[in-house]
Amino acid sequence: MPKKTPTSPSRGPGTDVGRQMNRLRNQNENLKAQLMNTSLINELTKVMHSSTDPDRIVKTVLLGIQEIIEFDRVVLFEIDTREFCLKPKDWVGIDESSLADLTIPMGFEGGEITDAVFLNRHFLVDNPDPEADVFAERLDSKSYLVMPLISKMTRSCWDAKNCKKLSCPAHGSFNPYCWSIMGSGGDDASGLSENERRKRCIACPNFKAEGVFWMDRSVRKAKITSDHITTLSTILNQAGIIIENFRIFNALEIANDDLQDANKKLKVVNHDLRVAQSRINKDLEHARTIQQGLLPHDIEDTDEVSVGFKYIPAELVGGDYYDLFQIADGLFGIVVADVSGHGVASALIMSMVKVLLKTFADTKIGPQKTLERINRTFLSEIRTDNFVTVFYGVLDTGKNVLHYTSAGHCPALFFDKKSGAHSQVKADGLFLGVFPDMMLAESSFKYVPGRQRVILYTDGLTEAKNDAGDMFDLHRLEQAGLDTLALPPRKAMKRILDTQREFCGPNQEPADDITLLVIDI
Structure with missing residues (x-):
């Protein structure tokens, strides 16, 4: 008798429904995770808004990165404009001794962490070379992320300086962060080296980079995803806006205090002037x-x-x-x-x-x-x-x-x-x-x-x-x-x-x- 060819089991309606249910469950979990992240970011933003000085805002960001995005070690490097380097300012999850005397030149040789500042973008570094990378050498980091902290821009550089140099790449650009535009830096920037251009940029009052965050997962081995980077960008953008708003508000408060003091002094001066004017008028009447x-x-x-x-x-x-x-x-x-x-x-x-x-x-x-x-x-x-x-x-x-x-x-x-x-x-x-x-x-x-x-x-x-x-x-x-x-x-x-x-x-x-x-x- 001829052999019967075996047939595949038929795909019934229940199989498709099951797959759709799984897909919906996954989407639901993703939405729940996104909602949770949004809620956490919102709460973190509230805490930053309630902070009374920029240092507390930065400390809140450090803890938020560690707890919300689950980075084990987070360091904020500040920009030392005089020595043209990055130095650790605040950190969580890391010993102070590990950061002792750590400085990173802000020139081209500084690597991805300085490029993050001058390109105004994040860098994810996997498997860094310990012989060429200071974080791999000193902190034994296998993978890390760097992202700049930029305060809010209120005016473009050419508008703030009333610059008429139309040949400058930053002039009229939709990118307000002029230091991140190659070739910018002044009238004669085209003849400058990249390091010289960077020195000129950080001396400019329109330079709004507050520092740069370095972070890694030394204990948690979970991979850094695009969702983590998006959440982190949102947090740092909010922090930059709040820091700039704080400075503006603080400057206004100082100006208001100075104005009130000046008004008090002016009242005294006006009183003295009125007294003096009265005496002068009497003297003039006598002279008349x-x-x-x-x-x-x-x-x-x-x-x-x-x-x-x-x-x-x-x-x-x-x-x-x-x-x-x-x-x-x-x-x-x-x-x-x-x-x-x-x-x-x-x-x-x-x-x-x-x-x-x-x-x-x-x-x-x-x-x-x-x-x-x-x-x-x-x-x-x-x-x-x-x-x-x-x-x-x-x-x-x-x-x-x-x-x-x-x-x-x-x-x-x-x-x-x-x-x-x-x-x-x-x-x-x-x-x-x-x-x-x-x-x-x-x-x-x-x-x-x-x-x-x-x-x-x-x-x-x-x-x-x-x-x-x-x-x-x-x-x-x-x-x-x-x-x-x-x-x-x-x-x-x-x-x-x-x-x-x-x-x-x-x-x-x-x-x-x-x-x-x-x-x-």
Whole structure:
């Protein structure tokens, strides 16, 4: 009889179901393991967030690596930028004596652990050569993993440095960790050796590598898997973010403390300044009172002379001076002076001018000689950077003549009130208090009583500006003088000042002292 060929047992439905169940069980176990890892990482992150300093964060990471990922020995190497090497900083599962005097150069010869820093990636080293590998030699490690600890990057290097070197490989790169990009390191990095480039990188403030972790399984012999590396990367990334956030927060707290201290000191300084300012204001008020006492408050009209006058200081005290005073019967001194600048110093010099003028004014000498005597006294007795412009005249009402001189002062305006004829009398000498020779000249003007008007002023009046930056100027003053010839001096003075204020606008404060005298003789 023919032999029957044996047949394979048929695959029934139960076999496929069993395999699917096994596959689902394996997937379920993997998911449970992943969930457990995620939960452990979450708890570890919470502990790191609650840490009060970076060292505690690092210690938490060390213990987490040992307990969660089950590495027996873990060492964190810190970067010694001065000696350009790695040194053990913290460790678990290893004797301190095993790490004594252990340093690893950060150059190319440092091996995978330094490459991990400068390539910003992990390295898994299996079966290292004891003659070439320090960890195989000193720690008898058969397989180990190295991974850098990188703190959070907040700005790219080219943005932080405002770098315009477009040829640098790091410029515009999507990789923010510029030290891990080959060829980066500065304008001339292309000519550097790798070790020189690394030295330059670790000196850069944008270098964010905190150190590098070394770990192995000296007791547990389980193989290091990609899942272990993924979990480890997640933990170290979280640690890097937390460390950088801690530094930022700590810097903000320090800055806030410094700011609060500065605010306290500022309050004290502000109080002292207010006290000092109050004293200064009182002193200025006293100075103003004294200065106002030096200026005439009321010049009475006589049959020979009628005057309208106004003084407007730019500050509490100023440097303008005016007066109309009697020298002798029928002789009157007329003066308008302007000390450069304004404020207390100018007011002091102004008071000296008044005292000297009243001292030297004499019937025996004219205006020119009087100013020359004052100038000599200034140069010999008063040392100052300020100068004084002066118009000084002596009015002789008996002879109907005005003798005058001008030491660098603004042009005086002479008007004939009947005909409207007018002229400018410009300075014929240099200002007072600077040069020994003022090059003054004395002039005389014969007038008809009752017909002559003289307008004297300081440059604060004509140089005042409106919102458009245009000055009131001499031409407008001259026209205002013509428009007010029919008015008595006091009303004419007021109308001229109103015209100037209308031109400058209501919001324009005087930038300089203003003095105006309108004199009818």
